[in-house]
Amino acid sequence: MNPPARSAATLNDVAREAGVSLATASRVLNGSERKVAESYRERVESAAAKLGYSANLSAQATARGTAAIVALLVADIADPYFGQIASGVARGADEAGLVVTIAITERDAQREVKLVRALRGQRPRGLILAASRTDKTDAAGLSAELDAFAAGGGRVVALGRSSADVRSVPLDNRAGTAALGVALAERGYREAIIIGAAEGIRTSDDRIAGFAEGFTANGSGTIRTIVRGGFTRDAGYNAAAALLAGGVAEGTLIFGISDVVAIGAMSAIRDAGRSVGTDIAVAGFDDIATGRDIRPGLTTVRVPLEELGYRLLHAVVDEEWDASAAPIELEVIVRGSTPERTAR
Numbered sequence: 481m482n483p484p485a486r487s488a489a490t491l492n493d494v495a496r497e498a499g500v501s502l503a504t505a506s507r508v509l510n511g512s513e514r515k516v517a518e519s520y521r522e523r524v525e526s527a528a529a530k531l532g533y534s535a536n537l538s539a540q541a542t543a544r545g546t547a548a549i550v551a552l553l554v555a556d557i558a559d560p561y562f563g564q565i566a567s568g569v570a571r572g573a574d575e576a577g578l579v580v581t582i583a584i585t586e587r588d589a590q591r592e593v594k595l596v597r598a599l600r601g602q603r604p605r606g607l608i609l610a611a612s613r614t615d616k617t618d619a620a621g622l623s624a625e626l627d628a629f630a631a632g633g634g635r636v637v638a639l640g641r642s643s644a645d646v647r648s649v650p651l652d653n654r655a656g657t658a659a660l661g662v663a664l665a666e667r668g669y670r671e672a673i674i675i676g677a678a679e680g681i682r683t684s685d686d687r688i689a690g691f692a693e694g695f696t697a698n699g700s701g702t703i704r705t706i707v708r709g710g711f712t713r714d715a716g717y718n719a720a721a722a723l724l725a726g727g728v729a730e731g732t733l734i735f736g737i738s739d740v741v742a743i744g745a746m747s748a749i750r751d752a753g754r755s756v757g758t759d760i761a762v763a764g765f766d767d768i769a770t771g772r773d774i775r776p777g778l779t780t781v782r783v784p785l786e787e788l789g790y791r792l793l794h795a796v797v798d799e800e801w802d803a804s805a806a807p808i809e810l811e812v813i814v815r816g817s818t819p820e821r822t823a824r
Contacts, residue, residue, distance in 0.1 A: 489531035497527035509533070549604040550578050550796055553595060555587045555611040559711065559740055560768040561785060565610055565639075568789020576797045578605065585611040587681070587711070589622070596625040600632060606796030609638040610789075612683045612711070637795040639788070640682065647795045649788065649808070653683055653765075654690035656781040656810035657735075660763060661694025663812045664733060664779070665701045668821035669761060672733040674706045675719045675741055684711070687737045687765055695735075704732070711737070716744025724752040730759050731821060739764035739771040739780055746774070746817070761818040776816025783810055 495505035500520055507516050508524040516524075527533075552569050554562035566582060573580045583599065585592040592611060599607060607629055626636050626646070638648045664672075672695055677684035688706060695701040707723065709715035716736050723734075734749075736742030742764030746756045756762055756776060763779040764771060771778035788808055795801060 489528075489533040491533070493531055494524060494527045494533050497531060498523040500524060547603050547605065548578050549581055549602060550606045550608065550793065551581045551583060551599045551602070551604040552608045553583050553585055553592060553611050555585050555711070557582060557584055559738075560770065561738060561740070561766050562610065564768070564785035565789040565792070568786035568791075569608060569793045570789075571786070572790045572793030572797075576793070578793075578797070587612055587677075593621045593625055596622065596629060600625070600629050600634075603632065604634055606635045606637060606793075608792050608796065609636065610792065612677075612681050635796050637792055639792060647801055647803070649791045649795055650805075651783065651788065652807040652810065653686040654693075655807075656783070656812075657687045657690035657765060658694035659810070659812050660735075660765070660779075660781050661691040661701070662697060663694075663814065664735075664761075664763060664818055665695050665697070667814070667818060669695075669731070669733040669818070670701050671704050671729065671731070672701060672735055673704050673723060673728070674735050674737070675716055675745060676706060676708055676737045677710050677715075678708055684737050691735050709741070711741060713740050713744035713747075716741035717748045718744075720745035720748035721752065724748060724754065728754075728760060731761075733761040733763065733818065736762065736764045739766045739768045739778060742778055742780070742817075743770060743774065746778070757817050757819050761821070763818055767813055772815075776819075779815045779818040780813050781810050782813050784808060 491505055491509065492502060494509065495502045498505060500523060504516060504520055505524050508521050509528060550569065550573050552566060554566065556562060557566070570580050581599070581602070581604065583595045585595060596607065630636055636646045638646050640648065640651050674688055674691060676688045679685065692703050696703060707719040709719045720734060734745050736745050742762050746762050749756050749760050749762070754760055765781045766785065767780045767782035771780055791808065
């Protein structure tokens with residue numbers, strides 16, 4: 481026979497155990513902005529831990545209009561790019577006394593609309609849109625859902641370009657890849673292939689346009705072809721494998737729109753019996769840890785991803801926000817995957 485279930489501890493129980501008023505216990509455990517003496521805070525937190533008390537987020541949301549939750553929408557949690565952004569969001573949320581909920585869009589615009597609609601029911605304090613934005617019409621309905629979210633007291637924050645009424649943290653993908661293109665043309669590369677995602681995905685389109693602009697500046701280089709695949713390792717591998725089967729000349733540079741794509745391309749090059757670097761050069765974008773560890777190391781554009789996530793969280797919680805702030809600083813990192821080449 482199972483023992484009878486023990487009823488959950490209440491805020492009254494915690495206040496009684498800690499020897500403080502109900503109001504003081506509430507201020508400590510429900511994230512009030514009013515200051516509480518450190519000695520009281522320690523007593524309340526100790527009592528809550530002893531009794532196994534957990535805050536009722538639904539009740540908090542009803543009382544305040546929003547819950548102590550920040551919802552983060554990413555395209556693919558397995559991609560280190562989004563994982564590092566989520567780490568920065570989580571660090572900021574912990575400092576602000578908030579809980580992070582992560583939802584995965586799988587780069588499906590209609591799925592994103594459905595997720596925003598479902599998340600509205602949780603009444604999160606903020607909603608961070610970090611998934612790849614799309615300019616396609618299949619994103620229809622998102623604006624209305626975001627408007628409804630904001631009308632309910634939540635704050636919407638977007639990574640990259642967004643509408644004027646939504647706070648955003650800019651990331652200048654185009655300028656970053658343009659700088660990369662210039663740097664690689666200066667290293668002697670004259671022909672490049674770009675592996676990108678489907679047209680209409682802003683991140684991909686901006687990175688493709690920027691790289692092409694920088695690499696071909698002043699007639700220095702030529703973009704041989706642009707292959708459309710996706711943001712995954714397999715997309716990079718499959719695109720590169722198909723290109724190699726058709727013939728890729730020695731000295732060609734392959735630019736993958738992300739490090740993950742570029743790493744997939746590197747694997748395809750090796751599997752085809754070719755070498756990365758002196759034979760076929762490869763570059764990416766993001767500077768994930770794996771790109772630093774593989775050999776040869778991957779040339780890329782460094783994005784301080786955790787700092788980016790931290791800024792996104794503060795765009796949710798800070799009352800004052802400078803919409804004209806400069807984009808986060810990017811840096812071209814040249815490694816062994818693009819050795820200097822004498823132009824022919």
